[in-house]
Amino acid sequence: MADNQRIDEPTGTQTVGHEWDGIEELDTPMPRWWLWTLYATIIWGIVYVILYPAWPMVNSATEGVLGWSSRGDLQQELDARDKELEPIRQALVAGDINTLYEKPELMQAAIEGGRSAFKVHCVQCHGTGADGIRPGSGYPNLNDDEWLWGGDLEAIEYTLVHGIRNPDHSETRFSQMPAFGRDGILSSAEISDLVSHIRVISGEEEQSASATRGAALYESNCAVCHGADGTGDRTQGAPNLTDAISLYGIGRTSLTNTITNSRYGVMPRWGHRLDPATVRMLAAYVHSLGGGEALPAATNADEAVAEEAAGDQAVGEGGKDVQS
Amino acid sequence: MSSLKPAGGPEIQLYESRKEVFPKAVDGFYRRLKWGIMAITLAIYYITPWIRWDRGPHAPDQAVLVDLANRRFYMFNIEIWPHEFYYVAGLLVMAGIGLFLVTSAVGRAWCGYACPQTVWTDLFQHVERFVDGDRNAQFRLKDAPWGPQKIFKRLSKWAIWLFIAFWTGGAWIMYFADAPTLTVDFWTGQAAMVAYATVGILTAITFIFGGFMREQVCVYMCPWPRIQTAMMDEKSLLVTYKDWRGEERGSVKKAKANPDIYGDCVDCNQCVAVCPTGIDIREGPQIGCITCALCIDACDKVMGQVGRPRGLIDYITADDAEAEAKGAETPPTWKTLLRPRTLVYFGVWAAIGLAMLFTLGNRTRLDIAVQHDRNPVYVQLAGGEIRNSYTAKIRNMESRPREVEIAISGLEGATLWAGGTARPDTQTKLTTKVAADSVAKVRLFVAGPREGGKQAYKMSVRGTDEDAVTDIEELFFERPGE
Numbered sequence: 184m185a186d187n188q189r190i191d192e193p194t195g196t197q198t199v200g201h202e203w204d205g206i207e208e209l210d211t212p213m214p215r216w217w218l219w220t221l222y223a224t225i226i227w228g229i230v231y232v233i234l235y236p237a238w239p240m241v242n243s244a245t246e247g248v249l250g251w252s253s254r255g256d257l258q259q260e261l262d263a264r265d266k267e268l269e270p271i272r273q274a275l276v277a278g279d280i281n282t283l284y285e286k287p288e289l290m291q292a293a294i295e296g297g298r299s300a301f302k303v304h305c306v307q308c309h310g311t312g313a314d315g316i317r318p319g320s321g322y323p324n325l326n327d328d329e330w331l332w333g334g335d336l337e338a339i340e341y342t343l344v345h346g347i348r349n350p351d352h353s354e355t356r357f358s359q360m361p362a363f364g365r366d367g368i369l370s371s372a373e374i375s376d377l378v379s380h381i382r383v384i385s386g387e388e389e390q391s392a393s394a395t396r397g398a399a400l401y402e403s404n405c406a407v408c409h410g411a412d413g414t415g416d417r418t419q420g421a422p423n424l425t426d427a428i429s430l431y432g433i434g435r436t437s438l439t440n441t442i443t444n445s446r447y448g449v450m451p452r453w454g455h456r457l458d459p460a461t462v463r464m465l466a467a468y469v470h471s472l473g474g475g476e477a478l479p480a481a482t483n484a485d486e487a488v489a490e491e492a493a494g495d496q497a498v499g500e501g502g503k504d505v506q507s
Numbered sequence: 508m509s510s511l512k513p514a515g516g517p518e519i520q521l522y523e524s525r526k527e528v529f530p531k532a533v534d535g536f537y538r539r540l541k542w543g544i545m546a547i548t549l550a551i552y553y554i555t556p557w558i559r560w561d562r563g564p565h566a567p568d569q570a571v572l573v574d575l576a577n578r579r580f581y582m583f584n585i586e587i588w589p590h591e592f593y594y595v596a597g598l599l600v601m602a603g604i605g606l607f608l609v610t611s612a613v614g615r616a617w618c619g620y621a622c623p624q625t626v627w628t629d630l631f632q633h634v635e636r637f638v639d640g641d642r643n644a645q646f647r648l649k650d651a652p653w654g655p656q657k658i659f660k661r662l663s664k665w666a667i668w669l670f671i672a673f674w675t676g677g678a679w680i681m682y683f684a685d686a687p688t689l690t691v692d693f694w695t696g697q698a699a700m701v702a703y704a705t706v707g708i709l710t711a712i713t714f715i716f717g718g719f720m721r722e723q724v725c726v727y728m729c730p731w732p733r734i735q736t737a738m739m740d741e742k743s744l745l746v747t748y749k750d751w752r753g754e755e756r757g758s759v760k761k762a763k764a765n766p767d768i769y770g771d772c773v774d775c776n777q778c779v780a781v782c783p784t785g786i787d788i789r790e791g792p793q794i795g796c797i798t799c800a801l802c803i804d805a806c807d808k809v810m811g812q813v814g815r816p817r818g819l820i821d822y823i824t825a826d827d828a829e830a831e832a833k834g835a836e837t838p839p840t841w842k843t844l845l846r847p848r849t850l851v852y853f854g855v856w857a858a859i860g861l862a863m864l865f866t867l868g869n870r871t872r873l874d875i876a877v878q879h880d881r882n883p884v885y886v887q888l889a890g891g892e893i894r895n896s897y898t899a900k901i902r903n904m905e906s907r908p909r910e911v912e913i914a915i916s917g918l919e920g921a922t923l924w925a926g927g928t929a930r931p932d933t934q935t936k937l938t939t940k941v942a943a944d945s946v947a948k949v950r951l952f953v954a955g956p957r958e959g960g961k962q963a964y965k966m967s968v969r970g971t972d973e974d975a976v977t978d979i980e981e982l983f984f985e986r987p988g989e
């Protein structure tokens with residue numbers, strides 16, 4: 184085929200020599216500099232192969248004389264980031280945890296650091312949303328405003344450092360409710376009455392004869408820890424029985440089980456596993472989830488709203504609109 | 508394998524070396540037009556970053572600034588945020604349709620007058636003529652052996668080119684940072700590495716493209732001539748050699764002797780000599796013709812000298828050329844410009860422009876975007892109510908700090924409060940501060956009664972110094988059950 188090469192009349196260009204149904208291809212010469220760029224890319228390729236990791240081998244790849252690797256790059260970035268964060272970590276542990284309120288930026292840094300640490304150390308029990316996986320699971324929901332051992336920054340940090348019911352640690356948060364049924368303190372009928380009473384004070388049931396009997400049993404058996412009115416005692420982790428939140432569920436079966444066999448929820452202590460800065464970050468994060476206690480009142484926001492409502496009738500009416 | 512010799516034919520190179528072009532200096536209407544456009548385009552390019560524009564203390568005072576680090580684009584009194592990038596996309600669409608419009612009306616006018624490749628090549632060719640002399644002197648110098656004079660001339664030409672190329676790259680980076688500061692930083696070695704790299708790359712590209720590649724960029728590299736070939740029709744203006752008038756070519760003397768045989772073309776080759784891409788327009792329209800019209804200037808000048816009417820080479824549409832060749836009347840040029848196709852292009856182009864201006868005038872500079880916490884979607888509170896948590900982003904796109912009010916409406920018995928503050932008894936609005944030209948991220952909590960199921964309600968934002976709400980976000984209040 185290639186012997187059909189000829190010079191194309193109008194263009195004066197050599198043809199390739201192929202011909203299909205009268206269609207021929209011109210062998211238009213490439214510009215010379217185009218060839219140079221090809222040579223340049225070849226040289227570039229050779230230099231690259233010498234300098235950087237290139238050829239795949241059995242276990243790894245050729246290393247290249249620069250010794251560069253993406254892993255090394257990442258490590259450098261991580262180290263640089265650690266170095267960058269060091270002052271923040273130091274500032275975090277420098278003072279009392281309550282001083283964080285006065286440093287909003289540090290507080291924000293702590294919350295974000297805690298968010299990361301939480302995903303590593305805490306989600307296994309508390310869930311990725313810190314909601315205790317599901318209501319009644321026995322793992323507390325950290326988003327709500329119910330706290331067994333206290334919900335201000337200091338209390339949360341203490342719980343984190345010392346854990347709950349760590350038998351090998353003297354400073355751990357500790358309490359033990361008696362197993363009223365298993366240990367034969369109360370009969371199953373009495374437990375049933377007690378359950379009725381608790382469900383009444385928590386608003387789950389109507390008043391009944393069983394509940395009235397249960398009230399007397401409560402008085403003698405439970406009030407010492409849970410309080411006469413059932414609102415609990417944080418110094419010993421005794422839950423508030425009157426509110427809408429219950430760690431193990433407020434159904435009759437679950438309550439009966441709790442009173443009969445008692446519960447013994449354990450949280451590991453983190454004081455010896457994590458550095459103080461990380462613990463403080465976790466405390467700040469958990470506190471920020473919405474239920475944190477001992478917060479400053481919203482000064483400027485409240486005042487501004489109040490001023491406006493008082494000062495401007497039109498805005499006041501607008502405010503009504505907004506609420507309706 | 509760099510060459511092959513077909514039987515009986517001349518030796519043909521597999522790779523073709525560039526045929527150097529030494530365009531001759533020319534004067535005339537189109538040359539002056541090109542001077543003017545070159546002056547304007549270069550002035551726009553070099554001066555724009557230095558124009559100052561007062562935006563107050565919280566925003567840069569550079570009139571045109573692409574602030575990549577802070578993701579802002581400033582153009583006089585318009586500030587564009589990343590989420591408003593569709594304005595830039597709109598500008599690009601307008602530029603595209605504008606090229607369609609120009610091409611269908613006046614052919615490759617972009618290539619001939621305004622394309623940076625043309626403008627800088629033109630500038631470099633002027634430098635070349637300034638240093639080496641005109642076309643013939645350049646030929647001689649090329650063939651001359653290397654001696655002190657040739658070395659001196661080459662070095663000075665390249666030095667001037669390099670100087671221009673450097674300022675071209677230097678001006679480019681000024682669009683991306685405060686120009687005076689960057690200039691000082693640049694010369695004191697404190698500018699970012701990327702600034703030096705950009706200047707270096709652009710200097711090299713300008714030097715090589717303007718000094719050596721020239722028409723090769725248009726012929727081999729640029730896709731636009733191909734697209735334009737498809738955009739043009741028989742009503743687009745083209746630089747055309749009127750062969751029906753010019754042929755047969757012959758000298759004045761020959762034409763005098765045989766007036767019946769010879770046409771107006773005196774075969775002086777001036778049109779080829781002045782062509783910056785080195786083509787012969789008399790061979791008809793071709794990819795190398797950027798329609799710079801310098802051959803028209805050259806030909807008109809010769810026609811004047813030999814006493815023949817101008818316009819042997821002229822801007823004319825293919826339709827008109829056919830009519831004129833037959834001796835028919837041709838319509839005036841403005842009529843060929845105003846035809847349905849160009850009017851439709853213009854209409855679309857103008858509509859996009861007007862739509863952008865309209866939306867620019869009506870866009871809000873304070874808005875709110877609220878993200879509902881997904882895990883958990885609601886929280887049971889000890890007191891019996893349900894709380895939903897949100898992360899709100901309040902975007903203050905003005906260059907002044909603002910105090911804004913966030914309010915909820917349409918949710919009976921609800922309370923709104925911000926993260927980091929204690930929960931108030933009742934409150935449906937709160938104020939917060941947003942720094943100038945920034946986004947404030949606020950954690951928001953809304954608590955409401957347990958009963959009612961999933962319920963829609965609204966959250967709005969307004970500046971406390973204004974009456975009107977500027978943005979409303981529709982939200983759901985999630986509750987247990989269902």
